[in-house]
Amino acid sequence: PAVLGRGRVGTQEPKRPNILLVQADPIPAQIITGQEDPPQGWHSTGQGKLAPAPTVTFEQTAKDTARYDTLVLPLDIGQSPDAQVERVAVTDAKGQAVGIGDVCALRITTPKGVDYYVNDLRWAAIATAPGLVKQVGPLRTDARAAVIRLSPDGAVRTFSTVGASLLELNGKAVRDR
Known part of the structure; x- marks a missing residue:
């Protein structure tokens, strides 16, 4: 995945279907892979072993309630994330x-x-x-x-x-x- 703008993240594989995530509120997005402290961006490969894996995060600060209203849009091969x-x-x-x-x-x-x-x-x-x-x-x-x-x-x-x-x-x- 890649950050495609504020509040926007998606995959960009030219010969495969892709996915776009868009926040209703344009909050900062980040891709974390293999972070140790705090542990983020890992997946289990079995037998207690971990491997780095990209993890999407959206960050906001709120006094009462944080809202993450997110569009998850599957994209056909070659479809623009527009x-x-x-x-x-x-x-x-x-x-x-x-x-x-x-x-x-x-x-x-x-x-x-x-x-x-x-x-x-x-x-x-x-x-x-x-x-x-x-x-x-x-x-x-x-x-x-x-x-x-x-x-x-x-x-x-x-x-x-x-x-x-x-x-x-x-x-x-x-x-x-």
């Missing part, structure tokens, strides 16, 4: 801001389009009943969790929700085809 991840502001039904500790909302942009990912963490468990209405960028939903994929021109390609009775994009209902 993906951007950004947090999307969330408001409740009354227009009040909802914090990232309550709802994780991400916009993932690639050459294939835009994905919105919403995970309402205010629920104790994944439920099937509709939940709390929230506005996430152009989305309005009461889903516990939702993913919606848009084409580069903004058309809905596919979507999936858990516990939703409402899913709108730019004020229009999103429905099964």
Whole structure:
């Protein structure tokens, strides 16, 4: 693996599939291999023997809770690691801001389009009943969790929700085809 920028790490094998890891918050990334103190970057080869192995670390300092919302994107052979991840502001039904500790909302942009990912963490468990209405960028939903994929021109390609009775994009209902 290699550090590909702040908050971005991936493999870059020209003749193999690769993987890209992108943090929602651009925090420093580091690859550690065979570090003695503290021990990091090792794997067991069996019989109590260790061998150096690259280990990805992302580092941040937080007073209360550190959040690591990470995109893990498999890449086809030759596919460019061209993906951007950004947090999307969330408001409740009354227009009040909802914090990232309550709802994780991400916009993932690639050459294939835009994905919105919403995970309402205010629920104790994944439920099937509709939940709390929230506005996430152009989305309005009461889903516990939702993913919606848009084409580069903004058309809905596919979507999936858990516990939703409402899913709108730019004020229009999103429905099964």
